[in-house]
Amino acid sequence: MKISVQDCLNLINVVVEPLFSDLALHLRQSSLIAFYIARNLKLSDAQIKDVFISASLHDLGLLLKSAQNYRLDAEDILGGYYLNGLEVQNEIAMFNRISNSLYVQESNCTLVNDIVYFSDAFELYLNKQDEDFISYSETLVEDFFSRHSDFRHEIVDAMNRLAKDDVFWLRLESSNMHKVLQRISPLRDSYVTLEDLKDICLILARIVDIHSSFTVTHSTSVSHVAAKIASLMSYPQEQQQKIGIAGYLHDIGKVYIPSEILNKEGQLTRKERALMKKHSYKTLEMLSYIKSLQEIIPWAANHHERLDGSGYPFGLNANELDETSRIIAIADMFTALTEDRPYRKGMELSQVVDILDSEVAQGKLDGLIVDIVKRNIYALFDCVGKIILK
Numbered sequence: 001m002k003i004s005v006q007d008c009l010n011l012i013n014v015v016v017e018p019l020f021s022d023l024a025l026h027l028r029q030s031s032l033i034a035f036y037i038a039r040n041l042k043l044s045d046a047q048i049k050d051v052f053i054s055a056s057l058h059d060l061g062l063l064l065k066s067a068q069n070y071r072l073d074a075e076d077i078l079g080g081y082y083l084n085g086l087e088v089q090n091e092i093a094m095f096n097r098i099s100n101s102l103y104v105q106e107s108n109c110t111l112v113n114d115i116v117y118f119s120d121a122f123e124l125y126l127n128k129q130d131e132d133f134i135s136y137s138e139t140l141v142e143d144f145f146s147r148h149s150d151f152r153h154e155i156v157d158a159m160n161r162l163a164k165d166d167v168f169w170l171r172l173e174s175s176n177m178h179k180v181l182q183r184i185s186p187l188r189d190s191y192v193t194l195e196d197l198k199d200i201c202l203i204l205a206r207i208v209d210i211h212s213s214f215t216v217t218h219s220t221s222v223s224h225v226a227a228k229i230a231s232l233m234s235y236p237q238e239q240q241q242k243i244g245i246a247g248y249l250h251d252i253g254k255v256y257i258p259s260e261i262l263n264k265e266g267q268l269t270r271k272e273r274a275l276m277k278k279h280s281y282k283t284l285e286m287l288s289y290i291k292s293l294q295e296i297i298p299w300a301a302n303h304h305e306r307l308d309g310s311g312y313p314f315g316l317n318a319n320e321l322d323e324t325s326r327i328i329a330i331a332d333m334f335t336a337l338t339e340d341r342p343y344r345k346g347m348e349l350s351q352v353v354d355i356l357d358s359e360v361a362q363g364k365l366d367g368l369i370v371d372i373v374k375r376n377i378y379a380l381f382d383c384v385g386k387i388i389l390k
Contacts, residue, residue: 253282
């Protein structure tokens with residue numbers, strides 16, 4: 001599996017989009033503006049990468065705080081942009097390796113930092129203007145600088161030149177911004193390790209946690225349980241890592257499910273259950289945008305499929321479900337049974353074993369994998385966020 005840095009940025013965006021579409025668009029457009037300014041100024045390849053990745057992440061830290069109530073034009077976005085981005089960058093080693101001159105205090109700002117700051121401010125300004133920028137682009141730029149006189153002359157000159165670049169404005173207004181960024185990205189040929197991808201998935205789990213109070217613990221636990229089962233089955237180390245990543249991503253489709261359903265205490269209605277069942281298909285749909293993840297997409301999306309064809313969303317049967325998909329399905333059920341949910345406490349060990357045995361007897365789960373779980377149940381319980389043993 002060969003994953004580029006741009007693939008990772010795309011993955012972040014497909015999760016942010018359904019939760020905060022205005023923020024997702026802001027990050028995309030800011031990164032395009034920043035890229036064009038950097039390229040116009042003929043910065044080095046390393047600096048252009050710094051600019052692009054910084055602009056792509058600069059406000060993402062908002063989602064690790066109380067992002068449910070934020071406003072895109074709030075004063076604290078501009079005032080604290082480098083702190084918001086720094087929180088994300090510090091937690092993902094990959095970004096530290098790629099970008100090493102970002103998010104510094106104002107007194108130490110470099111040209112790279114100032115380009116990101118400008119791009120953020122200019123995108124927020126455009127957000128309040130009429131559409132069809134290309135029809136009055138030079139007036140737009142002139143009006144912006146009449147209100148903001150605190151930018152370096154190099155940036156002002158570059159933006160004045162871009163005001164006459166039709167392709168810049170056409171791309172900025174594109175309804176397929178993710179494809180535009182994929183085309184121009186300086187990070188398409190910068191690749192990450194599986195460990196880097198796991199770091200990204202942890203951040204995504206935290207972002208999804210804004211939407212569902214238990215998801216981050218659940219996804220992390222499913223990842224650890226699934227990887228442990230794969231280890232017990234003597235899978236190669238790289239395959240264990242891939243299975244763990246599928247575990248992290250298996251529930252990202254829940255960002256499309258109303259939070260009042262996800263966090264409901266008590267029984268779901270028939271309509272609510274139907275809506276809840278959409279999430280595994282949405283996981284498939286979201287991950288399909290990232291072509292380099294094709295190998296693990298079925299493992300993540302098939303976690304509610306059952307060997308007898310009674311699962312969802314596709315009703316796949318034993319002949320259509322590979323062993324890895326079966327591992328994720330069992331890890332998901334095992335974790336769900338043992339952890340606290342809004343509507344019940346985690347189950348005792350004896351109850352978990354009884355339910356797994358029942359599912360095997362009904363032809364729903366793989367008996368060989370369940371036997372491995374039962375033989376190593378204490379080690380697997382250690383992988384779950386909250387453990388109840390008696």
